[in-house]
Amino acid sequence: MTQNELAHPELAGVSVDEGSEDLSRSEVILKGALAAGAVYGTFMVGPFVRKALAMSAGGDVDILNFALTLEYLETKFYEEAKTRAGAKGELKSLVDLIAKDEKQHVEALTATVKQLGGKPVAEPKFDFAYSDTAGFLKLAQTFEDTGVSAYNGAGPAIKSKDVLAAAGSIVQVEARHAAAIRLQNKEEPSPDAFDPSLDEAQVLKAVEPFIA
């Protein structure tokens, strides 16, 4: 994120259209995400009443690109946080660790999309509004919990066993991040016995405010 974009977030949206032929589906949806509520309590209906998933019909590549968009967001967020969040001591180590993990997720997802013959989505421009450590931690918790729910929501729509196993190995790491960030926030690391799942539209709604 450049100084210019930080100073003029209202102008940043323009930059999303750069190279618009490459504009990914996810980004288009990100710009126009529909409203949808969270689905905490899916399991209250019955342990195996699954939320009907509104995943795109594009198959594993679309799901991976969707995940890639979220990982771009997290990577940028933690990279910025290294100099912006005022994190010290234990929290600083945690920020560094998570930044490293998220970056590896971006690399892995990018490579996997290519392996499947797809085109990795472009990195959107992000704008994270926070001014202190507490603000950073609050956003971090939202992103990590949303990330967990996004992967969990997409999981059953993944067709390849190998992609599913790989997505599983990422989501467990997201859950571990979520717990660690929640501990920093003095919140329950594991608020529910079942992590809620979110469908694509719900995830997009949650992260849309941070897409410049």
Place this chain on the structure above:
Amino acid sequence: MPGSKERERTDGQGKSAVARAVKDPVSRRKFMALTGGSAAAAAFLAACGSDDGTTMATTTAKSAGDNETEQFGKGDLGIVNYALTLEYLEAAFYADVVKSALFKGAELKTIEKFGQEEAEHVEALTAAAKELGGKPAPEPKAEFPLESAKAVVELAGTVENLGAAAYLGQAANIQSPDVLAAALAIHTVEGRHAATLNTLLGEPITPDGAFAKPADAKTVLKSVEPFIVG
């Protein structure tokens, strides 16, 4: 590609993109060239197999070869009952720890909360086994060493990290999307528990790095065997 059978719920597309990519030597070469420099990608992509059998050490469960869950039932029922057995052990462990009076205050609250969540997993998996038309696995009789608070937290950390790895090891074997959704929802909770205990222990929250490693049923069952009595 070995061990990469498509999951059964295909939507009519004959072949997965993975299968297509693997069969296309050009895209594979391109891919290998593109990803050759990234260790993270290599580790992750081990999951996606290799065309020449020289795959990087795999970090994901080989879905073939792990049929240990069959002793608990066929297919998804076996996996659900396997998970149920593990959840019974976790729930019993936390219940014993709570009774042991080794913990007070915030730590006790965390242990109670985790124990309650494991009990909810037991309930959900019991219901799932019935829903699959099967008989839920019986509760194993278990005993845990509860000598000191430190030893208990260490054991809890071991158990939770193993539990998370156990779910990860089964995810790709599950056929029913509903069972999978439930297993995923539990899997990440086990991951949260594991990270919390690792934090208490001063250990890395992500001991496997950016990509969590799975454990197969054989390994997991062997690890919990010492706690099962009779």
